[in-house]
Amino acid sequence: MIRAKDKTYQGRCHCGFLTFSVVANIDHARVCNCSICSKRGTMNFRVPNDALTLNTPLDGLTLYQWGSKTAKDYFCPNCGILGFRRPSLPTKEEQERGIQPFEAGQ
Numbered sequence: 001m002i003r004a005k006d007k008t009y010q011g012r013c014h015c016g017f018l019t020f021s022v023v024a025n026i027d028h029a030r031v032c033n034c035s036i037c038s039k040r041g042t043m044n045f046r047v048p049n050d051a052l053t054l055n056t057p058l059d060g061l062t063l064y065q066w067g068s069k070t071a072k073d074y075f076c077p078n079c080g081i082l083g084f085r086r087p088s089l090p091t092k093e094e095q096e097r098g099i100q101p102f103e104a105g106q
């Protein structure tokens with residue numbers, strides 16, 4: 001669902017193999033406290049699955065999973081840039097705050 005404040009953002013890795021667009025109103029960023037985000041120092045913003053348009057097929061990307069293997073990090077196989085994450089379902093606290101899952105129903 002596109003809302004009035006939504007914008008289309010274009011994303012790509014360093015070498016340009018991985019490209020995507022996201023339609024969202026990015027008005028904040030979240031600091032994730034998981035082990036890998038802590039090491040990376042990354043910040044993130046969740047969007048519903050239908051807000052992301054991939055121009056590079058998922059099976060062309062490198063997948064990394066760890067721990068409970070519920071989250072999926074997708075990397076460019078050429079330059080190694082992390083393009084995006086398909087996280088686990090939101091926690092009960094996240095659902096109460098109204099944060100939408102990346103993929104509803106999975």
Ligand SMILES: [Zn+2]
Binds near residue numbers: 014015017076
């Ligand atoms: Zn690349």
